[in-house]
Amino acid sequence: MSFEKEELLNKLKESAINGDSDQVVKLSKKVIEVGIDPLEAVEKALIAGVLELGEKWINGEAFIVDMIAAAEAMKAGLSILKEEIVKRGGSIKYRGKIVIGTVEGDIHDIGKSIVASLLEAAGYEVIDLGVDVPAQKFIEAIKQYNPDIIGMSALMTTTMLKQREIIEAIKQANLRDKVKIIVGGAPTTEDWAKEIGADGWAPDAASAVELVKKLLK
Ligand code: B12
Structure with a gap:
């Protein structure tokens, strides 16, 4: 992974962990702009962030409100990245x-x-x-x-x-x-x-x- 890409995905992950929806939306747009695979961003930044915070929460090192804010931020990012994933999949003709x-x-x-x-x-x-x-x-x-x-x-x-x-x-x-x-x-x-x-x-x-x-x- 290039340094820039790694840095952007790390920032996205941190913003999700911090429950900073605005920043997550901004960085998700940036992910698309610079051409990073949106699916990779979902997995390596958004899901990874939620799971990392989840570990802390389970160990009593984070609060439930942090978890909820992270989940909201993650969903805000997902809604941006989803559009790009759909676009990459081509036009929609429902298969089921x-x-x-x-x-x-x-x-x-x-x-x-x-x-x-x-x-x-x-x-x-x-x-x-x-x-x-x-x-x-x-x-x-x-x-x-x-x-x-x-x-x-x-x-x-x-x-x-x-x-x-x-x-x-x-x-x-x-x-x-x-x-x-x-x-x-x-x-x-x-x-x-x-x-x-x-x-x-x-x-x-x-x-x-x-x-x-x-x-x-
Ligand atoms: C985030 C989280 C929360 C958030 C949820 C926010 C939200 N909007 O979803 C909040 C803080 C609200 C929360 C609340 C609670 N939680 Co909670 N939570 C978690 C946590 C940390 C992560 C879950 C998660 O999102 N994983 C990430 C996603 C991507 O993974 P996933 O859900 O497994 O989904 C993937 C696959 O399973 C699969 N998949 C999922 N669904 C489907 C459906 C189909 C059809 C298919 C094919 C595949 C599929 O694909 C997904 C993507 O790859 C887990 C611990 C953990 N590490 O799993 C605990 C955990 C699930 N929570 C737990 C508990 C106990 C609770 C609470 C009861 C806590 C409380 N005392 O209030 C409440 C539940 C309230 C309720 N009635 O539901 C326990 C459950 C224990 C148990 N009995 O099994 C866990 C395991 C933590 C623990 N070890 O104690 N939680």
């Missing part, structure tokens, strides 16, 4: 429709938003239901949008159990054969996805795109 959300009881949305952005960038239409999404809302979304795939994110060992409940509710509503279901989030695994009857699992956003491509082939 995905409804995504973080399950009920869980408000972590960084990972889910990255998955949603990369899917959009890869040419899929994404309907993001947000966080704390109950089964009923997923069911209504299947009826309303008729998506090819439902994606559920869960970041806690407690809320990953909701993924199973939501799949059961979708079955109860006689909609299971209408959609493919994929799950993800740090505590989830491929085995978990199989156990609860999901159609797929992915460890990160780039693999989520590959998974969706495979399922919709």
Whole structure:
């Protein structure tokens, strides 16, 4: 990595850690201006920053307000970089429709938003239901949008159990054969996805795109 590029990505990471949204937006624009791969900036600066601060928070060296500010700054950067990722992917002709959300009881949305952005960038239409999404809302979304795939994110060992409940509710509503279901989030695994009857699992956003491509082939 050239020195300048490294310096810019480091600055972007620091600004995300500091929760300085204005600076993150400015530096994200600069990333595009100087031609750095926007995906690399998302991974090496924005995600890396959130995870670094996360470590501190878990160890009691940072406060929850810092974490929330960092998450907001990261999303502000993502919205700028996403546009460039989409541009690089060429014009959009939707290759499929995905409804995504973080399950009920869980408000972590960084990972889910990255998955949603990369899917959009890869040419899929994404309907993001947000966080704390109950089964009923997923069911209504299947009826309303008729998506090819439902994606559920869960970041806690407690809320990953909701993924199973939501799949059961979708079955109860006689909609299971209408959609493919994929799950993800740090505590989830491929085995978990199989156990609860999901159609797929992915460890990160780039693999989520590959998974969706495979399922919709
Ligand atoms: C940031 C963060 C927060 C932020 C969230 C801000 C936001 N807007 O999202 C804040 C401060 C608000 C927060 C709150 C809480 N948090 Co928190 N948080 C984290 C932290 C540090 C990072 C999570 C993150 O964003 N990771 C980065 C993203 C990029 O990774 P990811 O989410 O895993 O997503 C990737 C993949 O998993 C995958 N993926 C994700 N979703 C999906 C979906 C599909 C369909 C697919 C295919 C793939 C996929 O792709 C993504 C991109 O590559 C983690 C610790 C850690 N290191 O993971 C704790 C952590 C998840 N939090 C934890 C806890 C306990 C909480 C709180 C309960 C704390 C409290 N006492 O209030 C609350 C939860 C409130 C609630 N009801 O949800 C625990 C969970 C423990 C457990 N039970 O499992 C963790 C593990 C920390 C810990 N070790 O204690 N948190």
